[in-house]
Amino acid sequence: MEVPTRIPTPRPLTLALPKGRMLPEVADLCVRAGIAAARPLATGEEPPALLLDDADAGVRLLLVRPGDVWSYVAFGGADLGITGKDVLEEMAGPTPPGWLDAPAAVELADLGVGACRMAVAGPAAGAATWPWRRHQPGRLRVATKYPRCARRALGGGPVEVEVIPLAGSVELAPLAGLADVIVDLVATGRTLRTHGLVEYEVLFPSTARLIANEASLRLREEAVLPLVERLEAAARQGAGRGGERACAG
Ligand SMILES: Nc1ncnc2c1ncn2[C@@H]1O[C@H](COP(=O)(O)OP(=O)(O)OP(=O)(O)O)[C@@H](O)[C@H]1O
Numbered sequence: 001m002e003v004p005t006r007i008p009t010p011r012p013l014t015l016a017l018p019k020g021r022m023l024p025e026v027a028d029l030c031v032r033a034g035i036a037a038a039r040p041l042a043t044g045e046e047p048p049a050l051l052l053d054d055a056d057a058g059v060r061l062l063l064v065r066p067g068d069v070w071s072y073v074a075f076g077g078a079d080l081g082i083t084g085k086d087v088l089e090e091m092a093g094p095t096p097p098g099w100l101d102a103p104a105a106v107e108l109a110d111l112g113v114g115a116c117r118m119a120v121a122g123p124a125a126g127a128a129t130w131p132w133r134r135h136q137p138g139r140l141r142v143a144t145k146y147p148r149c150a151r152r153a154l155g156g157g158p159v160e161v162e163v164i165p166l167a168g169s170v171e172l173a174p175l176a177g178l179a180d181v182i183v184d185l186v187a188t189g190r191t192l193r194t195h196g197l198v199e200y201e202v203l204f205p206s207t208a209r210l211i212a213n214e215a216s217l218r219l220r221e222e223a224v225l226p227l228v229e230r231l232e233a234a235a236r237q238g239a240g241r242g243g244e245r246a247c248a249g
């Protein structure tokens with residue numbers, strides 16, 4: 001009996017893309033990588049559907065929330081995905097109790113688009129004392145959409161970090177007396193300024209990353225790698241055209 005060396009191909013090569021603010025830039029990269037079906041997504045209009053097949057490119061696109069791209073890729077719903085480094089940092093680390101234990105998604109490339117930074121911010125009055133406060137015994141209430149990043153960056157020292165999880169409008173938390181500081185993404189800094197907040201500390205810069213399902217990389221290599229190469233080439237071309245956005249404030 002012949003021993004199969006590859007699993008049967010159950011579906012087209014599947015790429016999970018982030019809906020929302022990054023989609024137009026990411027879709028533009030995909031178009032330049034030969035995925036014509038991504039063209040309507042580059043306009044900023046509402047996507048026509050959540051699943052788009054590109055028969056010519058042999059690629060299926062799934063449109064999911066940026067925070068869900070990692071799950072689609074890690075759990076095998078997509079072979080490849082594009083999402084922010086912020087999402088990958090938040091998903092990094094031990095699997096929380098009760099979660100399906102997923103093999104890690106592999107980070108393959110920095111695509112340059114969607115630049116922003118993860119920062120600690122708070123009221124202007126607290127900026128001067130932040131470097132000291134951060135390392136003092138006592139409690140620090142942190143409002144954030146990124147509880148694991150916040151804990152990893154600020155915990156582990158003498159200060160006791162109390163995370164208040166929020167899903168958005170994080171800048172309101174210090175104004176409402178809910179938290180001392182926030183950990184959130186900053187790009188232009190406009191939202192902070194509008195609410196009288198300042199950046200205390202940058203935790204890490206973030207740009208869109210290409211990630212792969214670990215098994216797809218091994219078992220569908222001939223299909224996966226050419227697309228990876230085309231996306232990387234499109235990203236380099238984009239950077240050359242001035243497509244790389246500065247993430248420093
Ligand atoms: N100024 C910014 N603020 C927030 N995210 C940004 C910014 N600039 C780039 N990004 C990237 O865009 C992603 C968030 O996109 P978007 O704001 O459309 O989704 P979201 O509403 O935060 O996500 P979800 O729908 O899952 O709640 C981030 O993960 C980050 O990588």
Ligand SMILES: O=P(O)(O)OC[C@H]1O[C@H](OP(=O)(O)OP(=O)(O)O)[C@H](O)[C@@H]1O
Nearest residue numbers: 168169170184185186187188189190191
């Ligand atoms: O530095 P800026 O250019 O102002 O961008 C940063 C803001 O954008 C994001 O919020 P978003 O618009 O996604 O809304 P949200 O608060 O509902 O998450 C982020 O959470 C900041 O609030």
